[in-house]
Amino acid sequence: MATEVVEEADWYRIEYDDDIDALIHTWTMFSSGEQFREGANALYEALNEYDVSKEIIDTREVKAHDEEDKQWLQEEWIPKMVEAGMAYSANVHRESVIAEMDMQETVDPLEDLPFENMMTDDMAEAREWLADQ
Template sequence: MAQTVAADTDLYTIEWDGDIDTVTFTWDEFASGERFKDGANALLEYVQSNDVAKVIHDTSGIQAHDDEDLAWLQSEWYPKMVDAGLRYSAIVHQESVISQMDTEDFVEDVKDMPYKLMHTADLEEAREWMAGN
């Protein structure tokens, strides 16, 4: 795995994986409100600056996001990511029924956006899916 760390904070890590031309964004701890938006916008800036089409969002280390933050992702942030060039997105959630259900609800809410989205509890499965796209 040829990963280059682009940003590493207490809140998140951004890594470029040249083997599969994908950015992996890992939430390292729970965040909400402005702190959540700051982390998400750091990824947006990376995507905009580096012509990125594929992103893995690794949320497996946290239980869930706040409903208000998810609504912001859906209505404001994801459209900006698509405008920046996002074409493939994978969400890696915790291995729990609650996390899976929350992720499935979110995926349903953004299914009409012009990019392909998958979700899994397995980071390696997300990497394999990205490698095939």
């Protein structure tokens, strides 16, 4: 796997993976509010810079999302990402029913947006799915 670090902060890392032509955004610790939005918007900037349509969001280090942050993701950030060209998004969550339910609750209201989303607790599965897209 050949990756290039695009940006890094204490709470996230963004890499470009040229094997699957995708960005990988890893949340390395919980964040919320402005800090969360800063990390999410860094991925938006990278999507524009690298002109890719695929992303992996690795939230294995996050237990749950803040309700305000979920609302912001649903109403503003995800539609903005789709408009910028995101067509495929794989979400890697911690191995937990609660984490999976949290992720599902975030993306379910977005089923009418023109992008495909998959959720898994396995990074290899997420990479394989995106490689096929």
